[in-house]
Amino acid sequence: MAGHSKFKNIMHRKGAQDAKRAKVFTKLAKEITVAAKTGLPEPDKNPRLRAAIAAARAQSMPKDNIDRAIKRALPGGDSAEYSEVTYEGMGPGNVSVIVETLTDNRNRTAADVRAAFTKYGSGLSTVAFNFERVGLIQYPAAKGDADTILEAAIEAGAQDVESDEEAHSIYTAPDDLSAVRDALEEKLGEPDVTRLDWKPLTLVDITDADQAKSLMKFLDVLEDNDDVQRVSANYSIADELAESLDA
Structure with a gap:
């Protein structure tokens, strides 16, 4: 077992996350509601719900927001039916990207994700390997x-x-x-x-500034989509280049 890694799979952009706090809360609430709907609405009896609540607390999501998200899963609450759909494709710099979504409209989500890959990457393709x-x-x-x-x-x-x-x-x-x-x-x-x-399993080193900017923009577009819960990508960017992008 390795005790330390010098790489990060997804660059942690704290500033961007802070600016999108309301959107983050919306996605966390959706996961809480889906977790409560697919199991019991009691955290101690529903591991997925317990994990969703822990993730919400880690982002300082108010308790009232968490409680409302759970109540939406109860009879008479949120009537939306969410599907878990995963998309794969290549992004700028031949970076492999996996997009996990929770959506109540598969056609809308598929069109949005496909458009992002077409604009910034090389389109949808199998990359999970x-x-x-x-x-x-x-x-x-x-x-x-x-x-x-x-x-x-x-x-x-x-x-x-x-x-x-x-x-x-x-x-x-x-x-x-x-x-x-x-x-x-x-x-x-x-x-x-x-x-x-x-x-x-392997990381793609991104060393070109323009390519790095394009990749970050592409990931931001995906993460900004309300239906996208999580984006995974196999890239590595040197600290110096990452800092220049933040600046």
Whole structure:
């Protein structure tokens, strides 16, 4: 198991996330509602709902928003029926991109995602072979040092750990996600993130500034779509270039 990774699969653009806080809350609320609809509306009896609420709390989503999202799943609440649809394709710089959506209108979402790939990438295509399907459990960096988290993850049955200045990302086999999370909760408390994720098998180094700008714009367009819940991409951008883009 690796205790540290010098790469990040998705560049963390905190400023952009802060500017889109209302949109982030909307997406979190949708996941909470869907999780409550597909299982029991009680977090202690519904792992997906518990994970969705934890993710919302990690983003400082108000408790009233969380409660309203759960109530929409109850009889007489939100009547929308959401489908989970995943799209794959190539983005700028031959970066493989997987887009996970929750939509109440498949035609609208498919058209929007296809248009983004056509404008910025090379279109929709099969790229999932460039990723590994894994379980992801994430704690903030302040939860402990890398060695402490690594030891706890090994004892819990995790496969890998990547620690950086922001978070500890613990990876599991998909079928082991719930068991590893439960074991870690006993030692470390509730994680910020618990979900199935796409982990790149290889990373594409983006070194050209124009190409990097195009890629960031493309990812922003996807993430700005209300139906898009998560975007995974297999790229790496040097810190210096990333900082110049932020500037």
